[in-house]
Amino acid sequence: MNRLIRCVIKIWDKFWFSRFDPLPLAVFRIAFGILLMVWYLALYVNWEEYYGKLGNIWLYETHAITSYSSWLNVFRWTKDLVPIRVFWWIGFLSAVSFTVGWRTRVCTIILFIMQSSIINQNIMLVNGEDSVFRMFLFYSMFAPLGYCVSVDHYLLKKKQKDCPPQKEEWPMIWAVRAMQINFIAIYVFSLPNKLADDVAWRNGDAIYLSMVSSMWSRQLCPEFFYLFDGLFSKIATYGTILVEGTFPILVWFSKTRMVSILALASLHIFVAIFLNGVAFFTLSMVCGLITFIPPQYIKKIYPRFFLWI
Amino acid sequence: MKFNIKKIFISGFIILNLSCVLLSNRLPFPKIFSQNKIEYKKENSSSYYLTYFKWLVQNYAYYAGLNNQWIMFGRQSRFNWWYTIKAKYNNGEQIVLPLPRQSKRTFVQKFFIDFKEVKFHNNIYESQKSLWAYARYLCEKYPQNKDHKIVSILYQLNWQNIIPREEASRLGRYLDPNIYNQPPREISCHQECPYE
Numbered sequence A: 001m002n003r004l005i006r007c008v009i010k011i012w013d014k015f016w017f018s019r020f021d022p023l024p025l026a027v028f029r030i031a032f033g034i035l036l037m038v039w040y041l042a043l044y045v046n047w048e049e050y051y052g053k054l055g056n057i058w059l060y061e062t063h064a065i066t067s068y069s070s071w072l073n074v075f076r077w078t079k080d081l082v083p084i085r086v087f088w089w090i091g092f093l094s095a096v097s098f099t100v101g102w103r104t105r106v107c108t109i110i111l112f113i114m115q116s117s118i119i120n121q122n123i124m125l126v127n128g129e130d131s132v133f134r135m136f137l138f139y140s141m142f143a144p145l146g147y148c149v150s151v152d153h154y155l156l157k158k159k160q161k162d163c164p165p166q167k168e169e170w171p172m173i174w175a176v177r178a179m180q181i182n183f184i185a186i187y188v189f190s191l192p193n194k195l196a197d198d199v200a201w202r203n204g205d206a207i208y209l210s211m212v213s214s215m216w217s218r219q220l221c222p223e224f225f226y227l228f229d230g231l232f233s234k235i236a237t238y239g240t241i242l243v244e245g246t247f248p249i250l251v252w253f254s255k256t257r258m259v260s261i262l263a264l265a266s267l268h269i270f271v272a273i274f275l276n277g278v279a280f281f282t283l284s285m286v287c288g289l290i291t292f293i294p295p296q297y298i299k300k301i302y303p304r305f306f307l308w309i
Numbered sequence B: 001m002k003f004n005i006k007k008i009f010i011s012g013f014i015i016l017n018l019s020c021v022l023l024s025n026r027l028p029f030p031k032i033f034s035q036n037k038i039e040y041k042k043e044n045s046s047s048y049y050l051t052y053f054k055w056l057v058q059n060y061a062y063y064a065g066l067n068n069q070w071i072m073f074g075r076q077s078r079f080n081w082w083y084t085i086k087a088k089y090n091n092g093e094q095i096v097l098p099l100p101r102q103s104k105r106t107f108v109q110k111f112f113i114d115f116k117e118v119k120f121h122n123n124i125y126e127s128q129k130s131l132w133a134y135a136r137y138l139c140e141k142y143p144q145n146k147d148h149k150i151v152s153i154l155y156q157l158n159w160q161n162i163i164p165r166e167e168a169s170r171l172g173r174y175l176d177p178n179i180y181n182q183p184p185r186e187i188s189c190h191q192e193c194p195y196e
Helices: A002-017 A023-043 A047-061 A084-100 A104-121 A128-140 A151-160 A174-197 A206-211 A227-250 A254-274 A279-290 A295-301 A303-308 B005-024 B045-064 B107-111 B113-124 B128-141 B165-171
Strands: B079-089 B094-096 B148-161 B185-188
Touching (some): A002 B005, A023 A084, A023 A279, A023 A295, A023 B113, A047 A084, A047 A104, A047 B128, A084 A104, A104 A128, A128 A279, A174 A227, A174 A279, A174 B005, A206 A227, A227 A254, A227 B165, A254 A279, B005 B045, B079 B128, B107 B113, B128 B148
Antiparallel strands (some): B079 B094, B148 B185
16 A cells, blocks of 8 residues: 555656756747737737726626626726726737746736736637636746746846756746646547537538638638538548547657647647637647647757757 | 655645636536436535535636636537627617628738637627627717717627538538528617616
8 A cells, every 4th residue: 555655656746746848838938928929919909998998898887796807807906097008018018028038927927917807807708718828827827937948047047157957957847737737628628528519520510510600710612611522521520529539648658749739730720720710719729739849859840049049 | 755845735736726627627428428416415514515615616716717618619500690780879870880790891800800709799699798788888989970879789680591511512502591680689878787
């Protein structure tokens, strides 16, 4: 019994507290930061309408304020004191700073508070990416995002005039692992629900239905998905099920990891191209995949760049 | 093996966060397999503490943002639907408002700026409270047309059925030619929110 407990603790310790090369995390930070910047830019025009006027009507005139929504909403704390536009600049500049890795931890906390405020201020506007951004930012507050390829790292190196950290000085992986597990949970929970909720996922018609929807589809060759007895719809539907269903398992094995990451990234990029209104959500999922890429692959792709950094 | 106090705290924190994800999401097994209902005895202190603990975790999950129910592209719609939103002015004139999904948009507006509009319409669909809030907002945004003041907002729900795939393959088209609509739902600009 004692041996079993020791064995479990050892596995737990190795899984959550091993030291890791934070290079993929730095690439994740840059990709996710750029996505956040673009997202803020896309919101620029409607920011005051969405989170000012419409948000205020929703919160104050529909009795929507609950003990929940009153908290963690910086727009509400500062109502009538700070113009709503100021928060757009705070969010955007934090995203820029997050991307370059300057004061990374502080920026991550600011972005998390901003994201929670955005969600709580106007629940009618919550989209998939809002939830994924908030989840990433929550775990990022504990993860060593600015450990390398960042201004923080550059300044620290300059200050210490030291050689780069050795393997035993690398950070512990637990926050990244928690993010990875939560990321995988998205597929673990949504795939069985898809299969149970809608027969179209079982008979191969799901992609046909989304491709001909005037609401969700960009209408790029919708005919393609019902011609040839729905061959392309079936391939795409069962392909989606296969990729989403196998990813949570295959990603843990070194031999299958890259294949499953590339397959899932392709799926999400396909969704971003063909579907309307979900591009930020699906690209945020591509960002999440970066945390699974082994550092040696990244070093292979951009060896000179990272050598220079 | 070094398993210090710091690691114990972090382990607790990890378990808490992952419990939030587990509590907020459920696998659909009861829908697939028949499952006997679990009955709780009323006067059972352990079940009380369990419920209280669950409540605490759910509160934490809310603030940490870990209370999401992950359903990615789950149920597919069998019809296309859209609202036609009009403003009614005090001379009786009804005008289709120049809103993103019912007016001409530039490429940048359509593919970049309006990215929340589709989900927004999906979120307010048939939600009385949301439709009221949006109507109130539109009343403030378009208060008058020429010299006439706004009276109410009209929502008209339109839909067009999608033909099942086998039939679409045979017919060579995927939409039913008929467009259906509901009588417009009128929301006065001067009415307080009637929904608690």
